[in-house]
Amino acid sequence: MLADQYGLPLTTSVLEARDAYVTGVNHTLAATFGASDAFAASVEADPGFALGFVGLARARMYDTDIPGAQKAMATARACATQLTEREAAHLAVFELLLQGRTTEARRAVQDHIANYSRDVLVAQICTNIFGLIGMSGEPGRESLQLAYTTQLLEALGEDWWIMSVHGQALCEVGQLDEAMSMMERSLALNNVNANASHFKAHTLYEQGAGEIGRAYLADWIANYDERSVLHGHLSWHRALWALEQEDEAELWEIYSSSIAPAASHSLPINVLTDAAALLYRAEIAGLDVEPELWSDLSDYASRYFPNPGMSFADIHSALAHAMAGDGDRLAVLAETQSGFAGDLVRPVARAWGAIARQDWTAALQNLTPVMAEHARLGGSRAQRDLLELTYLNILLKSGHADEAHRTIKSRRPIFSQAAPVAGFG
Template identity: 25%
Template sequence: MLTLSEQPMVTDWEKKHVQAMHQWSKGYMTKASIIWEDILAEKPKDILALKFAHDTYFYLGHHPQMRDSIARVLPQWNKDIPLYSYLYGMLAFGQEENNLFSEAEKSAFKALSLNKRDAWATHAICHVNEMLGQQKEGNDFLEKTETDWSSCGMLACHNYWHWALYHIERGNYEEAVSIYEKAIRPRFATSGAMLDIVDAASLLYRLELEGVNCSDKWKESFEIFQPHIDDHVLSFNDAHIIISCLGSDNKNEAIRFLKSLQDFIKNGEGDNCVISQNVGKKLCEAILAYQDENFDAAVDILMSIRYQIITIGGSNAQRDIFNLLLINAALKSPLKQHNKLARSLLYERKSLKENAPMTDRLMARAMAIHID
């Protein structure tokens, strides 16, 4: 493609797209996003550059860029331009990830007023309800609009994942498992899409952290994950791969995965190679330590990278699984300072989301531990 792009009939605009894709294919996602932004400065209505940049920022945990990239071009669009409405859903997600919840809700409902089947805008509202602890509102919204978004192949599974989270938060585990069985499992089993598989692993792990036995459900997700053990495209995905290995009781595969990850760090290139070295590998080691009941080691590892985990990508809601892992490890650690840390982390969590029944349940466990 690079060679073809040097043909005289290829425009500079087209060449830049080829260059961006080439950088992305080598793992240099930041370099690719810079090229797409260069394109957008000249052609703000290039939806391909806009969407690719938006997704890349998401993969890198670059939340301000997700918001700002859309805000820079939106005034140069209008309702007569095809796909105009989708920009509001994209803006909404960027706003939500930067804790601009009221602005995000406004943008998302603007998108849905123009196109009620915009699953990305629906997904932004899911995030707002999750982060604000509005489980009932989230449940009611998804139930009311299900026929609008359930046919969206890319995001339907993820929106069902959000729906299940509301139930887990409220302790309605049977309802969450029902959503998994009826809506999530059939989708990830047939789509093979990484987001769908990640959603499945994430949901099962959250249920198990809550004490729900999901041992009979891991095998299928592991079998779909297994061909991707050596991919190492995103550290976010890698963390869920090792979760699935361990959940399905395939510890040998988990060890093989860690060896593959170390080889990638040594011989690979690109943004995720650096992220894996600094954060991703340690995160995976913490997950393994927790599984091996080395809870104090898991706490120490997670605390050392806690504020860097954002660099693995994903949303605030998706990465919350690692906050929950840290809290559970601290509660189970034999060290009293870790038990005290668990209380502090729960105070912090409560301050960010007041209506949080899960936090209340975890706090009850923390208060039952004698730490004086």
């Protein structure tokens, strides 16, 4: 019986199947393009390799090919006749995930990792900003994420993948020096790891090191395949820094080539949230945003997120609908409470509607109660700055300049001297 790169036995005796499986796992952990091809090669070499089909199902999920993922998982089940206990549990976790049973899947992941801490493809499900902990809507989820990655770090040690996701968890709780150290150690071991590059960008953002971050990502992304899952989101970071540094030409070039729905190869939740946040942050910075960009994004949101329930996506869908003037679509989100933080989605959606009408009093009334706990909506600190800067802009528009300065200084001090909001100074 062969073993994977973490020393875990695999029920295949075909070396080519094992090697391609290892390649697929590495692509998944590094967020690089090629996981689907690698797992497909693995099961072609050994059509009875169940975990190869599980890996293929995971890769198809990242490709947003759910029918393909379901087909791969069905084949995995058919092959699962002589699996080890660990492999059988591994397969069961991904069945729950693919069925959308996220609460059960999260519990299964944590139970599994308690027994098999080196099973990284399972462990990965609960890491990252969009993992099952990050998108749980629970108060204190950042601390839960850090506790989880700390457990994994203790088991895996000097491993390029765990250091990158542990660094992200450190960054989100404000331990920036420790986060940067983790990123640098991860990149030293594997510089093509897009997760480490991504989280290094987050840490630089939190440190207010925009010029350094912009130069770093421009250099790093040059060799990153644009079909990779994080290419659009890394481009979003670059565009934000271009906005802060008043390079409007680069901002729109990056948007049109890498972030807009027609250009991005990212997951739909990243396409929607990145595009909506960038367009509105450009608006409040005083730039002109073409109306058709909002219309296109509203249509995209309606196509990929037609029903409320994924709260982080819902607030961005509501923004797109409001700015596109689509009151019917907006009303669904403003009047429905569904999802892990649905109680916060409704007032945010109503605030976007008020903003579109330039009713700053109503916008302030709706958004103010959300600000104390908007972390429950999901996303990183950098992503939730959409709400922080929107709140700042509303205060300015409402004639509360002194309060605006006090609020940003206490809530997001990195913007206290120079926030990218027109009229702030």
